[in-house]
């Protein structure tokens with residue numbers, strides 16, 4: 001495994017390989033960038049095929065966090081941790097305490113939280129060893145479940161896409177197809193229904209579908225049909241890689257705007273969407289509501305008003321991306337990457353030329 005020549009290593013500041021033979025901990029902490037502030041991103045526990053897959057996941061996800069945090073206007077960099085192991089059988093208090101000591105050893109350069117396979121209670125254990133943890137249920141600034149904030153941001157993003165693509169100020173009377181009625185999808189349906197949108201829904205969980213039909217008058221379709229529904233907007237809120245060479249030509253909508261992470265199977269799928277005249281709201285921009293809420297917790301003085309303003313700003317950030325993509329005839333996903341890279345590069349330059357008091361400025365997370 002050649003880390004320095006690994007294609008996903010590009011731009012990373014630091015990668016920490018953590019091993020504790022006593023507790024069985026094997027983890028990788030990838031810090032992509034601290035230019036904008038301490039690297040924040042969740043910790044995932046997964047039974048990886050091999051160590052190389054674990055490294056690849058950590059590197060890809062940490063870069064994604066840098067871009068997401070930059071676009072949300074947070075004073076946070078990007079990082080991610082992966083614990084190699086089976087979340088069903090390999091968890092122990094000692095293992096998470098050991099992970100907490102590694103996080104603590106980074107002196108606040110990396111702030112961890114829950115991700116796939118990790119629960120709030122696991123993070124409560126980690127927090128016994130380090131203060132550099134977010135997403136807790138208790139404590140002075142605990143921010144609780146981020147999903148309603150992710151859903152609100154996604155709703156704002158849908159409004160921006162509707163404004164840009166259809167010239168409408170409201171979703172009232174429009175049809176939105178929501179794929180996945182989990183934590184985010186459900187709250188999103190609630191917002192859309194309250195705003196007068198008609199809903200088409202699908203989920204592998206039949207109870208959730210029945211509930212949405214009853215609660216929101218939604219039309220239920222099969223999981224195979226939802227992406228290709230006749231709808232003004234399709235909102236993927238379940239799986240990644242749903243947009244690819246096979247699915248894109250079959251889409252009947254002109255707007256894709258949903259919360260799922262990593263919706264594009266390949267980077268080139270962004271341009272394929274543009275070629276098909278489909279407006280795509282880049283996933284890490286539209287789904288930033290949750291990290292915005294977590295950022296308020298990291299700051300140590302949870303301020304709901306600040307959170308609401310930042311989540312509302314997702315509307316304007318997306319409109320700017322859509323307009324620049326049209327001007328430059330490029331994919332919205334590419335434009336978003338470019339803006340994030342510009343923000344990170346500017347912060348790095350300011351840091352190097354001594355324009356920021358690095359440690360002090362980085363502590364002011366919600367500046």
Ligand SMILES: NC(=O)c1ccc[n+]([C@@H]2O[C@H](COP(=O)([O-])OP(=O)(O)OC[C@H]3O[C@@H](n4cnc5c(N)ncnc54)[C@H](O)[C@@H]3O)[C@@H](O)[C@H]2O)c1
Pocket residue numbers: 146147148150179180181182183184185202203204205208223237238239240259260261287288290
């Ligand atoms: N929770 C957050 O705050 C947050 C923040 C940013 C991004 N996201 C992303 O948003 C997406 C949804 O997150 P969540 O927290 O709601 O997850 P969740 O697990 O609560 O919900 C996912 C839902 O998708 C359904 N599903 C799975 N496969 C499906 C399929 N083939 N067709 C239709 N439905 C299917 C599941 O049954 C479940 O109800 C994920 O991609 C997640 O990474 C979530």
